[in-house]
Amino acid sequence: MNIDKFHTALDELTRQQRRVLDKFLCGEKDQQIAESLNISRTTVRKHIESICKAFGLKNLDGERLSKRTELISLFHKYKPELITQNIPVTTQPETSNLPTLINEFVAYDSGWIGRDNLITNLTQKLQSNCRLLLLVGLTGIGKTALAERLSIDLSSKFDHDPEKLCRKNFDDKNTPSDFITVAVKWLENAGEKVLPEEKKQPQSLLLRLVTYFCDHPNLVLIDSLELVLMGDDNTGWSDFIDEWWCQFFASLLSAETCQSRFIITSQELPNQLDQAASRYPNFSYFQRVDGLSEIEQFNLFNKVGLGDNLPSVDMKLLLRIGKAYKGHPLALRTIAGEIINDFASQVSAYWQQYGHEIEEVEKALAEASQGIIESKEDQWKLDRYSxxxxxxxxxxxxxxxxxxxxxxxxxxxxxxxxxxxxxxxxxxxxxxxxxxxxxxxxxxxxxxxxxxxxxxxxxxxxxxxxxxxxxxxxxxxxxxxxxxxxxxxxx
CATH class of the missing domain: 1.10.10.10 (Winged helix-like DNA-binding domain superfamily/Winged helix DNA-binding domain)
Incomplete structure (x- = not known):
């Protein structure tokens, strides 16, 4: 499609199609578009399919593949400013006034991109009645970075005081993860004296810690909760190895008031916490974290320095990579770093060496769209080809x-x-x-x-x-x- 046909197709879109297109280019997912326009997800998909067809992006006979990636590539080529204009305008938090402790994040950095609507929604919940936010999802999907990003917006609620930020990373093999040890450390860090005999009384420590967090506003970040859970083949559930953790979270949710806020990340859904939270829906919220949308992938590559003046053909290759990885942030940032550091930012050179790995996935999915959905011969290596x-x-x-x-x-x-x-x-x-x-x-x-x-x-x-x-x-x-x-x- 040349530029004249592109503009003709854009001008001929209906008002509703243009609304859907704008929100799609803004990075919103189908469910978000459906809710904001008061239409169904199926209607959203049909609108996007019609928009793709209007721009000449049609499937061949028998194909059922989405053309969304090609649509973004087309706008990057002929009207990139529309994508830029549609990026939600968000006020970046002032981190210069935040304490050193809050700035020492393990995942969030200047390469962060997207999830603006999600951040706004979750921040509002935590600033309101929500005491416990559980971020769940696949490893590397961005849970810890999101938790740290939320802590920036919430820091004003806790006076930017480093002593009001508590952290526990259960992935840290150098520190114990049992409730008693962590409770003692949190209390002592808060200036609370813990007597030697109390360290053998988990019930007493639990009551003291819950009372402290309920009466004193603190922001508590807990990473990798799955590492203190144990799965069970006989029940299909994951429960706490240390029962006192279960009682601690249940006590926080059942307390009459609580001034502290907890943000927890986990690769597994804790059954006991899920049951406790179901009794206090106003005080808890579970959020699944998924991959980046097509537009967020586009913006990620821009943010790391691959998007400026990049030929349309190269941007299309990047979006093909993003599609194969379903927007997985860790994988995409790893690949972007390789392209910049090992291939002098030459996307085509990277593709020449590794593109066949992406093409193998694309070929398999194309065959699946035509009915060949099972294969014992596939050799996908998306996790390890470099x-x-x-x-x-x-x-x-x-x-x-x-x-x-x-x-x-x-x-x-x-x-x-x-x-x-x-x-x-x-x-x-x-x-x-x-x-x-x-x-x-x-x-x-x-x-x-x-x-x-x-x-x-x-x-x-x-x-x-x-x-x-x-x-x-x-x-x-x-x-x-x-x-x-x-x-x-x-x-």
Whole structure:
């Protein structure tokens, strides 16, 4: 399409199509667009399909692939200012007045991009009645960075006082994670004296700590809660290893008032916390963190220095990478760093060396759209096709798989065997892999629930919103394929 045809197509869009397009280019997801325009998600998808067709982005016979990436690439080529104009204008927080402790983040940095609507929504909840926010999702999806970003906006609520920021990272192997040890440290850091005999009285420590947090406003960031949880093949749930953590969070939610706010990240849904939170919906909120939208991916590449004066063909390659990774922030930032540092910012050079890995995923998904949804021959390596990906992405996913294998082995078997599916399929298709191996119906259901609670199995619906489908993230499938091959070698 040339520039004249582009402008003609843009001018001929209906008013509602233009509204949908503007919100899409703003980075809003289908559900957000649907809610803001008071229409259904199906209607949003149909509008975007019509918009793509208006710009000549049509599927070939038999194809069912989204053309959204190509649509963004087209606007980057002919009207990039429209994308820029549609980026939500947000007031960046003044970090110069924040204490040194708050600025010493482990994940949030100048490369942060997007999630503006989510930040606004979650900040409002925490500034209101919400005492406990649980951010859940796949490893590397940006939970910790989001928690730290939220803490900036919330710091004014706590007078920018470093002594009012408490942190506990359960991924820190050098510090104990049991409730008593952490409670003692938090109390002593707050200037509260803890007697030696109290360190053997968890009930007393719990009451003191809950009373302190309820009476004194503190912002508490807790990372990697999944590491103090234990999965169970017999129930399908993940519960606290140390029961006192469960009682602590339940006591915070049940207290009459609480001036402190807790932001917790986890790769797993804690069953006991979920049950406690269900009794106090006004005081708690669980937020799943997903990958970046197409526009947020575009802005991420711009932010790190790859977007300026980049040829349209190169930007299209970047968006193809982003699509294959479903907007996974850690993976995309790792790849962007490789392009800048190892390939002198030459996207085409990076693609020449590694593009076949992306093309293999694209080819498999294209075949799936034509009905070839199962394959035992796929060799996806999205997690490990370069040294940096192996170091930063594969290593974290392997930890997730090891924990799954150790704590919920039935679920691990299910995830590995279901990796033969390229796209989401009916739940019965997944479960038949355990049925074939002699697992009972109850064990099958528990295994699937374990995967759902760990965000390793993703729920979606067919195009008519009538049938529930089960799938997995492309990164997860890459690892699961590798584990499946090892599993059958052992068998």
């Amino acid at each position: 040294i940096e990906l192996r170091r930063k992405v594969q290593s974290r996913l392997e930890q997730t798989f090891k924990r799954l294998s150790d704590h919920a082995h039935h679920a691990y078997i299910l995830l590995c065997t279901a990796s033969v599916y390229r796209v989401p399929v009916k739940r019965s298709w997944w479960l038949k892999h355990l049925e074939y191996r002699g697992y009972t119906n109850e064990q099958q259901e528990f295994a699937l629930q374990n995967l759902k609670d760990r965000y390793l199995a993703e729920i979606s619906f067919d195009p008519n919103n009538e049938i529930i489908l089960i799938g997995m993230h492309n990164l997860v499938r890459s690892v699961a394929i590798n584990h499946r091959q090892k599993l059958f070698t052992q068998e």
